[in-house]
Structure formats: structure tokens, C-alpha cells
Amino acid sequence: MPRLAYVNGRYLPHGGARVHVEDRGYQFADAVYEVIALRGGRQVEPERHFGRLDRSLRELRIDWPVPRHVMRFVAETLVRRNGVRDGYVYIQVSRGVAPRDHAFPAAARPSLVMTTRRTRPFDAGVAGRGVGIVLRPDIRWKRRDLKTVGLLPNVMAKQDALDAGAFDAWLVDDAGTITEGTASNAWIVTGPGVLVTRTADADILNGVTRLGVLDLVREAGLRFEERPFTVDEAKRAREAFLTSSTNWIRPVVAIDGDPVGDGEPGPLVRRLVAAYAESFGAV
Ligand code: PDD
Numbered sequence: 001m002p003r004l005a006y007v008n009g010r011y012l013p014h015g016g017a018r019v020h021v022e023d024r025g026y027q028f029a030d031a032v033y034e035v036i037a038l039r040g041g042r043q044v045e046p047e048r049h050f051g052r053l054d055r056s057l058r059e060l061r062i063d064w065p066v067p068r069h070v071m072r073f074v075a076e077t078l079v080r081r082n083g084v085r086d087g088y089v090y091i092q093v094s095r096g097v098a099p100r101d102h103a104f105p106a107a108a109r110p111s112l113v114m115t116t117r118r119t120r121p122f123d124a125g126v127a128g129r130g131v132g133i134v135l136r137p138d139i140r141w142k143r144r145d146l147k148t149v150g151l152l153p154n155v156m157a158k159q160d161a162l163d164a165g166a167f168d169a170w171l172v173d174d175a176g177t178i179t180e181g182t183a184s185n186a187w188i189v190t191g192p193g194v195l196v197t198r199t200a201d202a203d204i205l206n207g208v209t210r211l212g213v214l215d216l217v218r219e220a221g222l223r224f225e226e227r228p229f230t231v232d233e234a235k236r237a238r239e240a241f242l243t244s245s246t247n248w249i250r251p252v253v254a255i256d257g258d259p260v261g262d263g264e265p266g267p268l269v270r271r272l273v274a275a276y277a278e279s280f281g282a283v
Contacts, residue, residue: 006078006114008065014115023111025094028102029150031111032056033092036075037245037280039122041085044245044280046072048208053091056146061104062095065112078114086121088245089114092149122248124277130253130265131167133242135231136160138171138179145202154182167250168242170234177228179203184244185210186252188229188237189268195224196233203228209243216275222268239266248280249273 005017025031034053037044050068057064064071075089096108120126136157141150161169161182170186171179179198180186185207187197195217200206217224234240240252240260249272251265265273 001081001083003116004078004081006074006112008111008113011078011081017113017115019094019111019113020097022100023094023097024105024108025092025111025149027100028095029148030060030062031092031094031149032060032062032147033090033149034147035245036089036091038079038084038087038089038116039280041079043075043079043089045208045212046075048211052147052206052208053093056148057093059143059146060095060148062093062110065093065110071112074112075114079116082116084116084118087116087118089116094149119246122277122281124273124281127248127250127277128265128270128273130251130263131242132165132254132257133168133170133181133252134161134164134166134256135172135178136169138173140171143202144179144204145200145206147205158182166254170242170255172231173203175228176232177230178234180205181242181244184242184247184250186234187213187241187243188234189239189266190233191236191238193223193238193268195222195268196229197224197226198228199226207243207245209245209248212280213243213249213272213276216272216279220271220275235260237261239269241269241272249276 003014004011005014094111098105098108157169251269
């Protein structure tokens, strides 16, 4: 069975699936997306992902290409037809195809594309392994709460991090506070043991994994604060970690080559990885 992609109403062999050269996603990054993790063939927290997609579309005045329940059905169908158990489904909606002009086209229909990708099953052992990050300036636009495909600054920072031998980059704003990773949210544990992650405003993407972890944190009665934290606080943190649909929870054990805490995944992040594995590891 060939791997399929969904493009505007059709399930096509992935290798030959195409959108038009004048798609506005391609020309202007005039498009939004979601990446939904799959465990055992089921989507992790689909309501939150489709809720965030709805918000991105509304803020950019792009219509839903198909009703929400139809989009959910298409995503489920593609995952089933591709036989994916562990991995993710990628959903992209652009403003559509029109002759190139910055203004919104009068009559374009939004384009809908979906693909799936297999990954290794969730593994608390892998999730619990520490990674190193580097710090890079955050040169993105000021609406990072919208999940648009305009990701060039993220791409550049990620490559920079890899070139430096790190797993990812954490991005630093002009005030010297950390916004987020290139495709993940950033967390620290302060000296007194308080979890800190940045407030979900226009400066960051409000991660679905971030929200899931906040649920776990509340359930466990752990102390936490949603607020910006500085580079200095991060470097002095007892523990640090990142969260995303594709990386779950990953302990951060080095920042710019300096160890975080004792340079090993700490007790709090290990506890959260275990709680996450229990809640979302096998759906
Ligand atoms: N990115 N911040 C940014 C900038 C992101 O791109 C992402 C996710 C997150 C975490 O969000 P979530 O927990 O909903 O995955 C935070 C996806 C995975 C991507 O672009 O591939």
C-alpha cells in the first residue's frame, strides 16, 4: 500500500502529491499548520490542536477549507489508510491559489494538505535522556502565537544549534528573556523548586504539550509560575526541559555548553516524563 497524502479532497500517492505554484503558502507563507502526535494510531489531544488551528485561521481571516468535523475525519482516515501507529499527522491550510498579489484574493479557496510520518514509539527512556541547547537571538515577528508556516528564523536557529553540536536553540528576546525553542516550549526549575514557563501571549506558541504538562503539574500539586525568565535564571536553574508534540518532554542538561544543575536530568523532570508517559504514552 503506497503512503498517501491528502490534497484538497483527494488521497494521492505521497511521492506525487502536489500543490499549485501560485499557492499563497508557497509564495507568502500565507498558511498555518498543526502537527498532531499519534500514539497507537490515535491522535494525542486533537481537540486542543483543532482549537489552536481555529484560532490561527480566525486571526488571519482564512476560512476553514472544510468544516472542522470533516477535517478531523480526513485526518483520522489518512492515519488509518497509511497504517501509522506512532508518529504524527501534519495539517496545513493556506489562503489558497491566486495570481501573486499581497492583498487577500477576492475568490481563492483555502488549500488543505495533510501528510503523516512514522516515528519511533514513545519511549520514556529516550524522552528522559538529556540534551544540550544553545542560546540564539529571537529574530521572529511579533505574532508567534499563530502557528504559521513562516519558519525561516526557526530553521536558521535550529541549523545553527546542530552546527554547534547542540540539540536545539532557545531563543532570547531583546529584554534578555527566553521565549521558546525553535519548535518547542522552554521550562526551568528554579533553585527553590518552582517550575517556570513563559506566559502564553503573542511572544510564544501555546504548545499543546505545554498545556498537557501544565495539567500534570496542577494534578501533582507542584509549584509553578507562568512568566518570562531570563538567560541568567536559566543558567542558574536546577533543572530545565523542553516540550513539544514531536519531542514530548526532553530534559535540557546543558546551556551553551555549561551544565544545568549537576548536568543530569533532575528529579522533577524525570517525574514529569513518567507522568507524561502514563497519561499520553499509550493512548
Ligand atoms: N512545533 N513552539 C514552537 C515555535 C513550535 O513550533 C512548537 C511545535 C511548539 C510546541 O507546540 P506543541 O506542544 O503543540 O507541539 C512550541 C511543531 C512540533 C513543528 O513545527 O514541527
